[in-house]
Amino acid sequence: MDRISRSRINDLVIKIATVNGTGSASANAFLMQAIFRMGIPVSGKNVFPSNIQGLPTWYEIRANKDGHVGRSARVDLMVAMNPKTYSRDIKEVLPGGAVLYDSSWPLAKELMREDVEFFGVPLSQMCIANFRGSRQQILMKNVSYVGVLAALLDINPDILCTIFEEKFGAKPKLVELNNTSVKLGHDFALENFQCPLQSHFEIMDGNKDSVIMTGNMAAGLGCVYAGATVGAWYPITPSTSLMDAFRSFCEKLRKDPETKKNRFCVIQAEDELAAIGIVLGASWMGARSFTPTSGPGISLMGEFIGLAYYAEIPAVLFDIQRTGPSTGMPTRTQQGDILTTAYASHGDTKHIALFPADPGECFHFAVTAFDLAERFQTPVFVVSDLDVGMNDWVCDSLEWDDNFVPDRGKVLSAEDLEDLDEFYRYLDVDGDGITYRSLPGVHPKGSYFTRGSGHDKYGRYTEDGALYEEVVDRIREKVDSAATHVPKAEIIEKEGAQLGVVTIGGCRGAVLEAVEELSNDGFPVDYLRVRGFPFGPEVEEFLLSHEHNIVVEQNRDAQLMKLLTLETNIDKKRLESILDNRGSPLSAGIVVSGVKDLVDLFLTTTNRN
Amino acid sequence: MAQTGKPSVRHPSLKVNKLGLTQRDYEGSMSTLCAGCGHDSITASLVQAFFELEIEPHKVAKLSGIGCSSKTPAYFLKEAHGFNSVHGRMPSIATGANAANRGMTYIGVSGDGDSLSIGLGQLCHAIRRNVDMLYIIENNGVYGLTKGQFSASADVGTKAKKGEENRMGPIDPVALALSLGASFVGKGFSGDKQQLVPLIKAGLSHKGFALLDVISPCVTFNDHQGSTKSYQYTRDHVQEVVETDFVPVLHEITAEQASGDVTSVAMHDGSVVKFRPVAEGYDPTDRDGAYSHIATRQAAGEVATGLLYIEKGSQDVHSFENTVEESLVDLDFEELCPGNQILQELQKQWR
Ligand SMILES: Cc1ncc(C[n+]2csc(CCOP(=O)(O)OP(=O)(O)O)c2C)c(N)n1
Ligand code: SF4
Ligand SMILES: [Mg+2]
Numbered sequence: 001m002d003r004i005s006r007s008r009i010n011d012l013v014i015k016i017a018t019v020n021g022t023g024s025a026s027a028n029a030f031l032m033q034a035i036f037r038m039g040i041p042v043s044g045k046n047v048f049p050s051n052i053q054g055l056p057t058w059y060e061i062r063a064n065k066d067g068h069v070g071r072s073a074r075v076d077l078m079v080a081m082n083p084k085t086y087s088r089d090i091k092e093v094l095p096g097g098a099v100l101y102d103s104s105w106p107l108a109k110e111l112m113r114e115d116v117e118f119f120g121v122p123l124s125q126m127c128i129a130n131f132r133g134s135r136q137q138i139l140m141k142n143v144s145y146v147g148v149l150a151a152l153l154d155i156n157p158d159i160l161c162t163i164f165e166e167k168f169g170a171k172p173k174l175v176e177l178n179n180t181s182v183k184l185g186h187d188f189a190l191e192n193f194q195c196p197l198q199s200h201f202e203i204m205d206g207n208k209d210s211v212i213m214t215g216n217m218a219a220g221l222g223c224v225y226a227g228a229t230v231g232a233w234y235p236i237t238p239s240t241s242l243m244d245a246f247r248s249f250c251e252k253l254r255k256d257p258e259t260k261k262n263r264f265c266v267i268q269a270e271d272e273l274a275a276i277g278i279v280l281g282a283s284w285m286g287a288r289s290f291t292p293t294s295g296p297g298i299s300l301m302g303e304f305i306g307l308a309y310y311a312e313i314p315a316v317l318f319d320i321q322r323t324g325p326s327t328g329m330p331t332r333t334q335q336g337d338i339l340t341t342a343y344a345s346h347g348d349t350k351h352i353a354l355f356p357a358d359p360g361e362c363f364h365f366a367v368t369a370f371d372l373a374e375r376f377q378t379p380v381f382v383v384s385d386l387d388v389g390m391n392d393w394v395c396d397s398l399e400w401d402d403n404f405v406p407d408r409g410k411v412l413s414a415e416d417l418e419d420l421d422e423f424y425r426y427l428d429v430d431g432d433g434i435t436y437r438s439l440p441g442v443h444p445k446g447s448y449f450t451r452g453s454g455h456d457k458y459g460r461y462t463e464d465g466a467l468y469e470e471v472v473d474r475i476r477e478k479v480d481s482a483a484t485h486v487p488k489a490e491i492i493e494k495e496g497a498q499l500g501v502v503t504i505g506g507c508r509g510a511v512l513e514a515v516e517e518l519s520n521d522g523f524p525v526d527y528l529r530v531r532g533f534p535f536g537p538e539v540e541e542f543l544l545s546h547e548h549n550i551v552v553e554q555n556r557d558a559q560l561m562k563l564l565t566l567e568t569n570i571d572k573k574r575l576e577s578i579l580d581n582r583g584s585p586l587s588a589g590i591v592v593s594g595v596k597d598l599v600d601l602f603l604t605t606t607n608r609n
Numbered sequence: 610m611a612q613t614g615k616p617s618v619r620h621p622s623l624k625v626n627k628l629g630l631t632q633r634d635y636e637g638s639m640s641t642l643c644a645g646c647g648h649d650s651i652t653a654s655l656v657q658a659f660f661e662l663e664i665e666p667h668k669v670a671k672l673s674g675i676g677c678s679s680k681t682p683a684y685f686l687k688e689a690h691g692f693n694s695v696h697g698r699m700p701s702i703a704t705g706a707n708a709a710n711r712g713m714t715y716i717g718v719s720g721d722g723d724s725l726s727i728g729l730g731q732l733c734h735a736i737r738r739n740v741d742m743l744y745i746i747e748n749n750g751v752y753g754l755t756k757g758q759f760s761a762s763a764d765v766g767t768k769a770k771k772g773e774e775n776r777m778g779p780i781d782p783v784a785l786a787l788s789l790g791a792s793f794v795g796k797g798f799s800g801d802k803q804q805l806v807p808l809i810k811a812g813l814s815h816k817g818f819a820l821l822d823v824i825s826p827c828v829t830f831n832d833h834q835g836s837t838k839s840y841q842y843t844r845d846h847v848q849e850v851v852e853t854d855f856v857p858v859l860h861e862i863t864a865e866q867a868s869g870d871v872t873s874v875a876m877h878d879g880s881v882v883k884f885r886p887v888a889e890g891y892d893p894t895d896r897d898g899a900y901s902h903i904a905t906r907q908a909a910g911e912v913a914t915g916l917l918y919i920e921k922g923s924q925d926v927h928s929f930e931n932t933v934e935e936s937l938v939d940l941d942f943e944e945l946c947p948g949n950q951i952l953q954e955l956q957k958q959w960r
Contacts, residue, residue, distance in 0.1 A: 037960070166958070211959040225952070227945040229937040230708050249955075253947040261933040263940055265708040267926075269701065270734040277694070277701025277731070278708065284692060285670075286938045287709035303695050397956050400949040406942055439938070440690035440706075441713050444667040449683060451693040461683070 008199035010040045010065035013072050014149070016079040017089045018142070021053030024081070027142035028059040030178075031149060032392055034159045035063050036212055039204040043069035043509075044392035045585055050237070050330045056085045065204060068516070069394065070509030071387075071585040076199065077152075079145055081123075086111055098197065100148060102141075119193055121148050126184050131177075140181040147185025154196035157182050211397045215388035216292075218359035218398070219318055220245025222366025223290055224253060227406055228316070230289040232267045232278035234297065237330050238386040239320040242292035272297035276304040276315070283314045284450060286411070286439040288370050290316035295324045295337050298344060305379055306345030307452040312426070312435070312475070314373035314380075314409070316366075317341075321385040323583050332583025333386035335505055338559035341381040342533055348472065352482045353381040353533040356388060357508035360395040361487075361531075367404075368487065374409040376482050377437060378475075385554075387585040388506040410436045417443035424448075425459040426471055433478035479534065486532025489539050494524035499602075500546035501525045501595065504553055504560050507586045511552050514591035521592075523599060525550075530560065533567075540568040543575075548602050552578045552591055576601075632660045637684040642677055647799035647825030647840075648747045652684045654802050655716070655745075658809035659686060662857055670706055670713045674699040674728060677754045678720035678747035678825070697728025700735035703742050704926070710936045711927055714813060715742035721762040722752040725780045729761075732782075736789045736818050738926040743812040743819045746782055747799070749827035750838035757830030768835030781907070783917060786820045787900050792923035793819035794899075795853075796914045798843050799826065808916060810855040816877040817923040824912065848906055850891045851884040851915040874919055884916055893918050 014031075018024040025046075032044040042063040049055040062069050080089045080101045086108075090099055095115040101107055103120025112118065123144050127137045150157050160182050161175075168174035189195055220242045223231065233243045243266065250264040269275035275291045282289035293301070298319050308315050319341055323334040341353050352372055354365040365382050373380040410430075417423060417438060425448040426435050435457075438446030448459045456467035457474075490508075492515065503511045508529055515527050528542045543549050543564065551561040558577040565572045578594035580586050623631040635656045640649050659669070666688035673679035675696035682691045694702045703717050724732050724746045735744065750763045759767075762782070763775040786794045793815045797805040805823065812819035824843050826832045832839045837846075857880045874882045874894065884893060888906075892898055899918040906913040933940075 207960075211956045213959055221952075221955075225946050227942050229940065229945065230705060232705060253951065254945070256933050259933065262931050263933055263937065263944060265927075265930050265932050265937060267704065267708060267738075267930070270730055273698060274701040274704070274731055274734065277698045278705030280694075281692075281702035281705025281707070282709035282937075283705075284690075284702070285706045285709040285713075285936075289705065289709065304698065307695055397960075398952055400946075400952045402949050404946075438690075440670050441668050441710060444665075444688040447667055447688045447690050449691040449693060451691075452695060453693065 008076065009202055010063060010204060012063050012076045012153070012199060012201075013074050014061045014077045014079065015075045015089070015092070016059045016061070016081065017085050018057050018059070018081045020048055020051060020055055020057040022142065023139040024057070024059070024142045027146050028061070029392070030143070030160060030163055031146045032061050033163055033212060034150070034155050035061065035201060036207055036394060037159050038155065038201055039206050040065060040201060041067045041069050041206045041394055043394060045071055045387070046391060047584065048331050056082055063201065065206065067206065068509070068513040068588070070513050071587045073587045073589050079149070081145065090116070100145060100152070119148070119152065119189075121145070121185065121188055123185070126188065127181070130180065130184060136177070140177065143178050143181035144185035147182035148189045150182065151186045151189035151195045152193065152197050152200070154200040154202070157186055207394060209397050210394050212392055212394055213359035214241065214390055214392060215356065215359045215362040215384050216242040216320065216390060217245045218363040219292070219366045219382065219384065219389070221249055221398075222363040224249045225363075225400060226288060226367040226370040228288040228290050228370060229263065230265050230267070230278065230282035230287045232269050232275040232289070232291050233293065234269050234272045234275050236294045236297055238322055238390045239292040239294050239297075239318060241390060242318055242320065272300040273304065276301040276317070279315050280304060280308055280313050284440065288316075288374070290318065290370075292318040292320065294320050294322050295340070296327065298337060298340060302345045305351070306347060306349055308379045309345065309349045309351065310452055310472070310475070311450050312377040312437075313450070314377055316369045316373050316380050316382065318382045318384060320389040321383065329583050331386070333506070333554065333585060334581065334583065335385055335507075335554040336559070337383060338504070338553075338555070338563060341383055342563055348476070350476070350479050350534070351379055351381055352376060352479065352486060353383050354486060355383050355505045355531055357505055357529065358388060358395050359393050360398065362388065363398050365487065371407040372482060372485060375407050375485070376434065376478060377409060378479060383505065385506050391585070410434055412436050412438045412446060414443045417445040420445060424457065426455065426457045428457070428474055433474050433481055483534040483536050486534070486536065488536055489531055489542070490529040491538065491542060492527040494519055494526060497524040497526040498547065499525045499595070499599065500528060500542060500549040502528045502530065502543070502549055502551045502560070502564070504530045507552055507554060510586040510588045511591055513588035514595065517588060517592050518595055523595065525595065533563070535564070535567055539564070540570065543568055543570040546574070548574055548576065548598075550576045550578055550595060550598055552586070552594070554580050554586055556581045626660055626663045628663055628665060630660070632656060634688070635660045635666060635686055637682070637687045640681070640684045642680065643829045645828040646677065647749060647827070648678050648681050649684070650799040650802065651745065651747055651805070651823055651825055652681050654805040654809055655685050657802070658806050658813065661806070662810055662813060664714055664813070668713055669716060671716050671718070672699045672703050672706070673718045674720070674723035675754070676720035676723045676752070677827075678718055679723055681718050681747070697723050697726070698731055699723070700728065700731035700740070700744070704735055704738060704740050707740050707742065708926065708930075708932070708937070710938045711741070712936045715740075716813065717742055717744045719744065719746050720753070721746055721748045721750060721760040725761040725782060729780070733785070733789055736786055736791045736820065738929070739792055739817040739923060741816055741818070741925045741927075743809065743815070743821060745821045745823055747825040748782070748822055748838065749825050749831055750836065751827050751831045753827045753830060757827075764837040767837045768833070770830055770833055782820065782822045783903060784900070787896060787903070787918055791820050791918070792817040792920040794918040795819070795821045795916050796912070797821060797823040798847055798914060799823055800840060800844065801847070801914075804849065804853065804914065807853045807855040810857070811853060811882045811916060814855070814857070814876045814878060814880045815919070817920070817925045843912065846910060846912050847914050848888065848911040849915050850888040850902065850913045850917065851886050851893055853916045854883045856881040856883060874921055877922075882916065882919065887915070888913070894921060
């Protein structure tokens with residue numbers, strides 16, 4: 001029989017099925033890191049329940065020599081550690097694939113498959129015999145399956161050993177414990193199975209200058225580098241790890257060297273309304289301030305977002321999207337807040353938004369977001385999602401330009417104010433829609449009243465329609481002018497392509513993989529990924545230059561497609577959708593088959609015309 | 610609301626403070642509230658208190674929510690930065706502003722609707738964090754700006770203008786603040802400037818959250834017979850528990866009082882709050898005592914006023930968060946951005 005397809009070197013999908021709260025996460029991370037250190041492009045995705053202990057959890061590792069590490073629906077090797085999900089897990093394995101299971105208890109006959117190879121290892125028995133205490137026995141079982149995989153897939157255990165030493169250097173007992181566990185699994189596999197499998201890993205050179213990061217970690221670090229000093233938040237999955245990262249980086253990097261006091265302030269607010277209020281208060285004073293949240297938080301922040309827009313207060317909001325509406329599926333991914341963030345709050349509003357695709361962009365866009373917020377004196381959304389924010393990505397290592405000077409926008413100094421006859425907060429002196437700002441406490445002449453109620457260009461309260469309109473019209477132009485300042489769309493053109501494929505955010509990996517595959521199959525397509533809103537002119541140009549465009553996104557209602565029809569001159573009839581809305585990261589297969597189906601459709605309609 | 614400033618003719622006889630400013634310099638634009646509104650009297654007391662404390666107006670941040678009361682920051686300290694935020698959410702703006710810039714004097718003005726209904730949560734949490742600010746509730750028992758609905762501070766049995774009677778018990782901001790561990794709680798009456806000005810001065814000098822609940826009759830919707838927040842009712846039922854005097858740090862020697870039963874509490878800047886109990890056995894540094902005394906007075910249908918509670922040496926949000934002494938807004942970018950070398954070091958663990 002065709003065992004895990006002979007030819008598969010450095011091209012494998014391993015899925016690990018466990019129970020949450022059993023400590024498998026760190027074992028899985030070790031495995032991924034070991035593959036990374038062999039130089040093989042790799043990604044790790046968590047599929048976890050909204051629960052703390054006792055429910056099924058999966059971790060999907062995809063290693064691919066060509067760098068395609070978006071999610072793949074295929075499973076080559078299943079590590080089945082959760083008897084409750086045996087049945088569905090085993091069904092998922094590709095014919096020719098393999099299953100690793102704990103043979104301490106026999107596997108029911110009906111679960112066996114002819115077309116899949118089974119590797120039974122008595123992991124529990126081994127761990128009970130070798131370790132003391134149930135906690136240790138459970139934890140080390142995870143590390144032992146990593147040992148088995150090391151043997152089956154030809155990962156040198158020394159790599160794991162080095163990782164343990166780096167991680168637990170200060171606790172030699174822990175290093176030893178982990179090494180023993182790896183050895184248990186590794187030795188058993190060598191004795192009982194023919195190792196390595198035909199499909200296995202070989203050292204290559206694909207990860208030079210790369211790091212493994214999550215998007216939230218990178219965004220938190222970006223806030224540190226951007227010079228943010230005040231962060232406010234209310235805990236919500238999947239955004240929590242962003243503030244955790246900011247705080248822990250600050251604890252390391254933002255202490256006054258002498259007093260050991262904090263050059264930052266993180267406030268855990270009582271709710272998201274307060275979180276955004278704190279951000280606006282701090283920004284009003286001139287601090288760079290931000291809040292990470294998810295859809296439910298954005299909904300609560302609505303009123304204040306409008307105030308910030310209208311009173312022209314900078315603010316940075318990270319929306320790590322999860323499935324809505326309402327509480328939805330809190331631990332599953334979605335791109336369901338594209339429209340909400342674009343026009344958040346009542347009345348006429350429109351907001352600058354950035355859409356990072358990976359941790360590298362999360363880092364850099366965080367910095368850009370603060371610059372744009374201060375330059376345009378308005379809220380800026382960094383619209384990420386659970387897949388980008390919480391999963392483990394390999395990305396180019398981060399570089400910082402030490403000559404970077406933050407763009408604080410038009411802020412008047414005490415000297416500037418001293419020289420002015422009269423200061424008017426909302427007067428468009430330069431004719432670019434952006435007015436001068438003064439900060440509290442700087443100079444008596446700088447005082448003005450920040451208000452969300454009607455005001456004229458002098459900052460005075462008004463209920464005069466014409467004076468009101470003058471201000472809001474200027475604000476519209478101001479925000480529109482950000483179109484050429486947000487990150488430009490990523491565009492890849494293919495020889496002979498007729499069709500445009502448009503996508504956003506974390507869909508990038510899967511769509512690029514699909515573009516390659518389509519090209520190899522004789523369907524070349526041009527690719528555009530939107531990275532900012534308001535859309536730059538290149539977005540409209542791209543759409544208009546293709547008879548048909550297919551918009552790939554992860555929500556039910558085609559939100560990006562709708563936004564494109566609202567904000568560009570493209571005819572709705574020239575846009576089609578591929579929608580993926582089940583809460584998992586996008587996989588290339590969906591895009592490939594979706595595009596092919598649509599191409600068929602275009603051909604038949606064209607013929608009819 | 611008016612956009613017109615007041616004529617800035619300086620009367621030669623006007624008193625000048627240490628900064629060379631007159632009381633006029635602490636005023637704002639013309640009020641547009643109803644004539645006789647209690648809120649305007651509180652504004653006048655604020656003007657006097659800031660003048661006497663000799664605070665630079667532009668070093669003050671004045672904040673509010675939404676309501677008639679929340680309009681008043683426009684009517685004092687025209688040289689101070691103002692923030693008229695959204696309904697009930699001013700405490701969060703103040704919290705963030707104070708986190709970023711601890712060098713300002715913060716004054717928040719709110720109403721009973723703004724603070725006790727829509728904004729109750731934010732008020733409680735600002736108290737809990739002990740944000741360094743004076744927070745005044747201009748309490749009239751109704752929503753003035755939306756035309757006279759009962760607020761959560763309306764007393765049982767109080768009658769609306771149209772005759773309808775309130776049956777639900779009030780939320781008392783004083784009792785609430787005490788139970789939440791507030792570090793400064795005072796109660797005043799808009800009509801008693803003599804008592805109110807020292808209370809405002811003490812509240813402004815207090816390090817931490819100073820809550821001042823001021824009964825402030827709404828002449829348009831809640832000043833009739835049957836209302837428990839009218840001028841008449843309040844005058845008849847106010848019971849001062851302590852006489853308060855505030856002695857700023859610079860004036861200490863000249864303002865010495867000779868009274869035997871005066872107690873002093875030193876503020877963090879060296880100023881002194883002096884009080885002489887009027888009610889027998891009242892000690893505003895004893896939280897439990899204050900709580901039970903106020904409850905007893907309330908049960909007797911009286912309104913206990915004055916400095917009700919003050920905690921000596923209270924810790925504010927900056928001590929909890931261990932922030933640097935200078936304001937975060939004054940830190941240079943170089944002190945905040947760790948640079949490329951550290952970034953490269955940091956990333957070694959992710960390889
Ligand atoms: C979100 C929201 N809901 C409702 C209102 C309408 N509103 C404006 S002021 C107010 C009540 C104000 O009462 P209070 O704080 O007691 O102030 P007062 O006018 O009595 O001084 C209400 C309900 C609003 N501005 N915002
Ligand atoms: S309605 Fe009442 S609270 Fe409002 S301004 Fe008039 S008197 Fe004052
Ligand atoms: Mg009121």
